[in-house]
Amino acid sequence: MRVLTAGLNPLLTSVWSAAIATRPEMVLIGATSTIEETLALVPHSDVVLLSVVGEVEAGVEWVRMITQAFPDSRVLVVGIPHQEHIILGYIEAGASAYVPEDETVERVLESLPAVMRGEAHVAPEVAPALIGRLARLRQVYAEPETIGTRLEALTPRERQILELIARDSSNRDIAENLLIEVGTVKNHVHSILEKLSMQSRHQAASYFQAALGRPQNNDVSSPRDRTSLGAGPEGRVAVRGGNGRSERISAPRYIRVQRPEEG
Amino acid sequence: MKRWRVLIADVDSLRCTRWLNEFAKQPLIQSVRCVEGLEDLRALEGEFPFDVVLASAEAYRPEELIGMMGWMRRTHPGVKVVIDGVPRENGVGLRLLEGGAWAYIPERATSLEVVRCLEAAARGEAVLAPQTAGALIRRLRELSLAHADRLPGPSALQELTPREREILALMARRMSNSEIAQELVVEVGTVKNHVHSVLKKLGVDNRYEAAAFGVQAGAFAETVSAS
Numbered sequence: 001m002r003v004l005t006a007g008l009n010p011l012l013t014s015v016w017s018a019a020i021a022t023r024p025e026m027v028l029i030g031a032t033s034t035i036e037e038t039l040a041l042v043p044h045s046d047v048v049l050l051s052v053v054g055e056v057e058a059g060v061e062w063v064r065m066i067t068q069a070f071p072d073s074r075v076l077v078v079g080i081p082h083q084e085h086i087i088l089g090y091i092e093a094g095a096s097a098y099v100p101e102d103e104t105v106e107r108v109l110e111s112l113p114a115v116m117r118g119e120a121h122v123a124p125e126v127a128p129a130l131i132g133r134l135a136r137l138r139q140v141y142a143e144p145e146t147i148g149t150r151l152e153a154l155t156p157r158e159r160q161i162l163e164l165i166a167r168d169s170s171n172r173d174i175a176e177n178l179l180i181e182v183g184t185v186k187n188h189v190h191s192i193l194e195k196l197s198m199q200s201r202h203q204a205a206s207y208f209q210a211a212l213g214r215p216q217n218n219d220v221s222s223p224r225d226r227t228s229l230g231a232g233p234e235g236r237v238a239v240r241g242g243n244g245r246s247e248r249i250s251a252p253r254y255i256r257v258q259r260p261e262e263g
Numbered sequence: 264m265k266r267w268r269v270l271i272a273d274v275d276s277l278r279c280t281r282w283l284n285e286f287a288k289q290p291l292i293q294s295v296r297c298v299e300g301l302e303d304l305r306a307l308e309g310e311f312p313f314d315v316v317l318a319s320a321e322a323y324r325p326e327e328l329i330g331m332m333g334w335m336r337r338t339h340p341g342v343k344v345v346i347d348g349v350p351r352e353n354g355v356g357l358r359l360l361e362g363g364a365w366a367y368i369p370e371r372a373t374s375l376e377v378v379r380c381l382e383a384a385a386r387g388e389a390v391l392a393p394q395t396a397g398a399l400i401r402r403l404r405e406l407s408l409a410h411a412d413r414l415p416g417p418s419a420l421q422e423l424t425p426r427e428r429e430i431l432a433l434m435a436r437r438m439s440n441s442e443i444a445q446e447l448v449v450e451v452g453t454v455k456n457h458v459h460s461v462l463k464k465l466g467v468d469n470r471y472e473a474a475a476f477g478v479q480a481g482a483f484a485e486t487v488s489a490s
Contacts, residue, residue, distance in 0.1 A: 092407040097397070124388035131366070133407075135361055135362065135363045194440055
């Protein structure tokens with residue numbers, strides 16, 4: 001395995017070079033402390049061991065330049081603090097793996113072949129931030145909002161009031177209809193507009209009516225095709241409670257927007 | 264540490280019973296309930312007295328699980344979904360993480376591994392195998408390269424003030440602006456300003472997106488363990 005050690009700090013780089021020289025399975029390609037020297041040697045290496053000490057912006061920039069110039073290169077960044085946003089910064093710049101600042105030399109040397117195998121070590125405390133970022137990127141990328149999904153954020157009472165708004169009721173009408181104070185209705189209306197991210201009751205009403213035209217959602221709301229899953233024809237069984245309790249959830253299978261009564 | 268209320272979604276009643284017995288022994292877990300269908304989760308809308316949902320990839324297709332997680336994210340962004348019984352090959356695990364799973368457990372895992380995973384989730388942590396972590400990092404890089412211009416940076420959460428973080432945590436509890444104002448004893452107008460600022464800094468266009476972003480980015484780790 002051909003390793004290039006790189007980094008702004010020449011002392012650190014030479015220490016890593018010395019560590020690599022102790023490993024018969026590793027060949028040191030060079031030790032570089034400028035980005036120009038590094039870019040010149042990256043094509044001759046399998047893994048770049050980039051050591052950083054604090055200089056986050058410069059470090060991230062090095063990773064970005066290396067991986068932009070050589071998209072197939074593998075960069076192991078060594079010496080990152082345990083801070084999710086810094087780790088994410090390096091990863092999104094193109095790092096293949098990282099070793100935190102408080103780790104051992106052994107861990108770094110073990111990480112080099114792991115990087116070659118496409119593996120990485122991510123601490124359990126850091127993993128949620130990476131997973132969350134992945135989900136967030138994925139949602140922005142591939143999940144256009146289905147009409148009606150915003151209604152899910154409403155409480156049943158808010159949904160009921162929105163339904164009345166959609167039937168052109170004023171706050172006073174709604175208050176009389178539901179036997180509550182006008183002030184309470186106003187609070188609910190405020191809350192509805194906030195949750196739907198809308199400016200006016202008319203906007204909310206037309207959103208609600210648009211959502212009525214189809215099921216609220218297109219993902220799980222249709223009953224499952226049990227046969228394809230190999231489940232029996234008996235349908236669902238009782239809900240089983242823990243600690244000897246047994247209970248059944250008797251609410252409907254899925255919530256639908258209630259249609260206004262005809263007439 | 265807070266004790267957890269777990270909801271298990273699985274069509275296999277034997278497996279469900281096994282988890283019920285297993286979890287009854289765990290001090291971390293306060294209560295467990297089982298439902299058979301993912302649509303039964305939606306029937307619980309309004310009150311959702313669970314902290315974690317354990318759903319089985321052996322019982323439901325990945326698209327069904329992803330649909331359920333999308334709904335969960337919009338309605339109960341504070342609830343963590345852990346998927347068990349995930350095939351080791353073919354990238355299903357990564358797809359589930361992309362769909363919003365907190366973590367997943369490979370198929371044929373021992374009860375101990377499942378309990379460990381739930382314990383980690385309770386601490387705000389997720390255990391990733393080295394192969395999964397490697398694949399996750401490659402995918403992150405790929406997606407962020409493709410959408411760099413449209414997204415708030417990974418440091419967006421760091422830009423929030425302590426007050427804004429607090430408000431984000433309350434938004435994640437589905438509280439309206441007026442409820443937040445009551446809770447923090449401030450004017451509704453002040454809350455609105457904070458909410459606007461949070462949405463802007465996180466680059467999202469509504470409060471549930473912001474809450475989901477906060478949860479995924481670990482903004483509430485302290486809040487959860489402290490309550």
